[in-house]
Amino acid sequence: MHTSSPRILITGAAGQLGTELTAELQKLYGEANVIATDIRTPKNFQGIFENIDVTNTIRLAYLIDKYKITQIYHLVAILSAKGEQNPTLAWQINVEVTRQILEIAREKRLEKVYVPSSIAVFGDKTPKHNAPQYTILNPSTIYGVSKLTCEMLFEYYYQKYNLDVRSLRYPGIISYKAMPGGGTTDYAIDIFHKAVARKPYECFLKPDTYLPMIYMPDALQATLQVMHAEAHKLRVRTSYNIGAMTFSPRQIFEEIQKHLPEFQITYQPDFRQQIADSWVHSIDDSFAREDWGWQPTFDLPAMVADMLVHLQKREMAWA
Numbered sequence: 001m002h003t004s005s006p007r008i009l010i011t012g013a014a015g016q017l018g019t020e021l022t023a024e025l026q027k028l029y030g031e032a033n034v035i036a037t038d039i040r041t042p043k044n045f046q047g048i049f050e051n052i053d054v055t056n057t058i059r060l061a062y063l064i065d066k067y068k069i070t071q072i073y074h075l076v077a078i079l080s081a082k083g084e085q086n087p088t089l090a091w092q093i094n095v096e097v098t099r100q101i102l103e104i105a106r107e108k109r110l111e112k113v114y115v116p117s118s119i120a121v122f123g124d125k126t127p128k129h130n131a132p133q134y135t136i137l138n139p140s141t142i143y144g145v146s147k148l149t150c151e152m153l154f155e156y157y158y159q160k161y162n163l164d165v166r167s168l169r170y171p172g173i174i175s176y177k178a179m180p181g182g183g184t185t186d187y188a189i190d191i192f193h194k195a196v197a198r199k200p201y202e203c204f205l206k207p208d209t210y211l212p213m214i215y216m217p218d219a220l221q222a223t224l225q226v227m228h229a230e231a232h233k234l235r236v237r238t239s240y241n242i243g244a245m246t247f248s249p250r251q252i253f254e255e256i257q258k259h260l261p262e263f264q265i266t267y268q269p270d271f272r273q274q275i276a277d278s279w280v281h282s283i284d285d286s287f288a289r290e291d292w293g294w295q296p297t298f299d300l301p302a303m304v305a306d307m308l309v310h311l312q313k314r315e316m317a318w319a
């Protein structure tokens, strides 16, 4: 163990983002310095793993002491679609648990805390194109309301207690390693799984629903960049806008069809259409670019090509 290395605890380490972020942090800091936690035990996990229900903050505090943790990446959240089915649970997990984690971090004088926010903080009064960093925020989902509350808490804990909380407003994250759970942007992942299985896809959003999206390698890069930035360079203490690409179900379908010409899609919008309609189309991320050098690398064609290569490789290995 390097004595200068941060000692990191991740909540939600078995989730879509957690799975890949844990591996990146292990590469950076060594397996001995990264403590992965989740309510589910991931299969074939390499490294230190502890089972935890995050509502059990007493156990969380115990693990922080046990492993001499200096930084937390708190990734557990109930996303937009699932949150609408259980708003009470969404509030408890997204707000109450997060506030308790901030309290623990303050009491134990942790060096840094990372908690994601989301484009769900925007609402129908936010400008749809190039949504500014500082703008009208009128979220319509409990997920958006809870993430906006958390953003206010990050700023409050920073101003009042000098707790170094960092955050990004993620667009829909697209990835192939672990499945997302309960989001509105999940269609942009589901569609690939149907395409490589040579099955038609029934999309739960209308063909021209434009949403901001980001490919996992860029999301990981942004997360590490904001966490590594010098504190005095961070002008935003709520959560940074980050943009990467914008597309609609029709556009991603057409891009996939360039690789798999037989692929077919139908549209059957459900309650998630209303959520998507309340969000913005694109993001102004100039604060992130200026403060810590944010620069995405994947656009729609590059992301689709990479997703298909990886998922087809996996499909072949399973066949």
Ligand code: AKB
Pocket: 079, 080, 081, 117, 118, 119, 120, 143, 170, 171, 172, 173, 182, 183, 184, 185, 186
């Ligand atoms: C969701 O769709 O709820 C999430 C998000 C945009 O934060 N992927």
